Amino acid sequence: MDAQASSTTDNSGSDTEEEGEFEEYEVEIEKPYGLKFAKGPDGGTYIDAIAPGRSADKTGKFSVGDKVIATSAVFGTEMWPAAEYGRTMYTIRQRIGPLLMKMQKGDGRIVQKELTEKELIRAERNSGVISDRVREIQLRNYQRKMEQKERREKDLREGLKLYKEEKYEEALERFESLLGSKPEPNEGSVASYNVACCYSKLNQVQAGLSALEDAMEAGYEDFKSIRSDPDLVNLRASEDFKPLLDRFDESFINEGAINTIKSLFGIFNK
Structure with missing residues (x-):
């Protein structure tokens, strides 16, 4: 079956300039999907990379940073909300048949903020002057990395515990959560x-x-x-x-x- 795509615009939210409108689209793809996912700051599932020539790439719809809103259930035509990263990855891997995905286009604000901070640090390093602002950014980045590391370690511990208890589906969610956290x-x-x-x-x-x-x-x-x-x-x-x-x-x-x-x-x- 060829990959299929359609798109809509979500007008249900606020029309204010601050919130903006987020385009939503639906795409049906076949294995191998050619998508790599990552867990976002909100715990959601985001596109992290797209493999050239694979099913997802051929649709021309996906972009890095797009958010998964819902996916096909493991089997059948029911759609399941992508409420939690580990469960979403479990569903995607287990899916029998074509995978229908409801997606939301990324707005780029988080990525742009990270790039701006990196550019600021680089510019001040080149000038030989490290301001309090840069030190604050560096400290915040370090704290964020430590928090992410602690969460990954917690996911691994909980996953291993669940595995030993033969709760394999629950263990999968913890291991998948770790994998989505830039390990x-x-x-x-x-x-x-x-x-x-x-x-x-x-x-x-x-x-x-x-x-x-x-x-x-x-x-x-x-x-x-x-x-x-x-x-x-x-x-x-x-x-x-x-x-x-x-x-x-x-x-x-x-x-x-x-x-x-x-x-x-x-x-x-x-």
């Missing part, structure tokens, strides 16, 4: 691996393989665990598992090639 590479790789384990436990193989791919792309390299972890048994049963792992585990491929060559030349024969 460090090591945090992201571990969280994605845990997401893969959750989906494996739920026997949602394709979603699990997608999360496992995310983990390895983020730098997860414990390939021995991936090949033996009992929590991934359902993923390993898929015919797509070995080709996926072989893309990243070059040492395993090289070792296999060396053993084949040794065997051909009788090196193991005494």
